[in-house]
Amino acid sequence: MSSSSSSSHDNFTNYTLNLLDQIDDSSDDGVNSRRYVRRDHYDAHNRLMDDYFDEGCKYTEDKFKRRFRMHRRVFLRVMNDILSYNVNPLPSQFIWFHRRQNSRGMWSISPHLKITAALRQLAYGYTPDALDEYLQMSERVRRKSSLNFTMCIIDLYNSVDPSLHDIQRLYEGHKRIHGIPGMLGSIDCMHWAWAICLVVWRGQYMRGDHSHPTIMLEAVASYDNQIWHAYFGVAGSNNDLNVLNTSDLFNSMLNEEMPDVPFIANGVEYKRWYYLADGIYPTWSSFVKGFSSVVNEKRTYFTMQQAAARKDVERTFGILQGRWHILQQPAKA
16 A cells, blocks of 8 residues: 555544544533433332332321322322223323333333322422432423323313212301302302413403413312312403303203202202302302492392302412412413
8 A cells, every 4th residue: 555545544534533532522412412311210219109108108298298289198099090090992191100011121100200290390380300310200201291190180080070968068168157058169260371372372362451361260169178160261261251151160050960959048948059250250040149239238248248258269279379389380381
């Protein structure tokens, strides 16, 4: 080989080596390559069990309720309901929480970890990658866990109506606390800001008293801050009345799926319950509103009592936003 060809070969070799060194250097900052992060799902599961679920665990029931926004028994019941849900074919959101083995015999992430990731995002408003160090889960897995968990909750508990025992208990509680018989709860709506609403949709989710698009939540709450009905308004539902026209609040009553529980007020027996509402709601027998004009003491007293009882749903909204911090932040979905 001539000296010129040998020199050319050496120059090409040096150029190739320098190029490979540049690629290795650039791969460190994750710009030109996708690096695999080794996450120990088994260690994360064992640590979570030692902290919250095993007998003699590190944190007490009070700590569990504070950090998960529910009792441990409720967490386990919800997880069991998700894992035992039996429909053929099984929806993908339920399949997500079942543990499976891959071709190498390794188990997927446990349902304890996935549900914990979903609850931490809902309770604290964390971004999906905020708990990577503790739960050892990627951003994609935690994001899907949160989405699938909420879909499972809707499928499991969406159609649960008050039973005969529940209605009688609500009657007694509202009469004892507010002095109002036959009341099932108070109805109202709250706004949840929508951060990334598309420009072409903004007009459907805007109101004059809000400077940003919002999604409206309709809810019926009782004296003990339990929500017996919840419905998110669809496009165009920018006030309480429009949300009511699209919600399924009275479907159970129209389909005669809820029992008739009569009550007596002022010596008159009434067949069904009612809700306390404000002035925007229609004049139906199912809604009891305060008087717009008070001309005597009786109307004044009733309007004051009705307004005081309606604070149940307002207080429930405040508790809901206080416990689930995701509602304090603009929605990003």
